[in-house]
Amino acid sequence: MNVVLAAEELAGVQMLQALARSSHRVVAVLAAPPQPNAGGVSVWKVAQKLGFETWPAELVRDSEFGARLRANSVDILLNVYSLYIIHREVLSASKLGAFNLHPGPLPRYAGLNAVSWAIFRGEQTHGVTVHKMEAGVDAGPIVSQSFFPIDADDTGLSLSFKCLREGVGLMLDLLDIASTDPGSIPLFQQDLAMREYFSKQVPEGGRLSWSWPARKVADFVRACDFFPFHSPWGYPRTRLGVQEFALVKARRTGLPCDVPSGTVGESTSCGVQVACSDEWILVSKLLLANTYIAPGELLRPGDHLADD
């Protein structure tokens, strides 16, 4: 099969490597070209290293790009974490159409940062979806989905790994079907009554409240916890007096507290306890002025964190 892959991020690299090991022909890889003199690795650089032709990802917004896909006899366009809105002429330009890997269970959790939203909302399970792309964000019939539990200690990063593992697997399954019996690709219409769309907006304005129950505080922190990777939401902020800082890592202790919310409690080598409305949480890493620090470097027992 002649494949064009539009991809970014770690998942895009993994999809690219899986394609390179497959029998399919990668016509080209659509990705963001690296900035001049930029170091590090990217989908673009990996694709070039593997010998694939690279095209700027933004081409997908141009209706005339469809002609290039047709000229190259492209069978299928795969989209893995590339965020450009693909022009409808382009969506229909390859023989079998365009298919997207979305790191969330559709029709719920359409849009951005599905992983973080799922943890923040206290979901017990999450999922990934492969769907045929139609005009609209995360729109189009569902080909396949995989669901898996969100563990109590899952963070944004660990859940993203689960999505990557399951999602790339689903995309490879799609290619198997598409190359052997394309007419049997499942297409289930999304129930739009169930659809929830999430924009790039960070919940609660990115600030946590110590009057919340410990579960909500801990869920907010781990939803943002992609450490040491980039966190799309940043980290939940709070303050000690006028000193602003953010919580990078925290977990529930199960220990009930009867002091005012926001009170700083015991400090150990594992971290510092802070009172929520119902129990202590253990804070183990802070971000202060762009520097990661141990909580004990800033917080002392008896301090009181503001509840804006």
Added chain:
Amino acid sequence: MTRDTQKVDHEVIQARLRALFSEVLHAEVPSIETDLFETGILDSQKFVELLLHIEQTFNTTINIEDFEIENFRSIEKITTLIVQRMNANGVTELCKAGTLSNT
């Protein structure tokens, strides 16, 4: 593969991983048990580079099913993963020059 041979392989792989971190990723790892995520050593860029270099250095692939964060948390755990992949792929010998061979 005998138990002794596997033990040697573990040590050689660990040594090569430590060299990879130091010379290619420019990151010093205090010990093979050091948590590479908690300590901030493995950011996203370094992680992708690590994966690419593992495949080149050890002539083995990291399958998508292996993509569990715990598999990459320390040099010790990465070593275990590489040995599993080597065994699965039939890679049984470490070459002195630094590449691996299929037998």
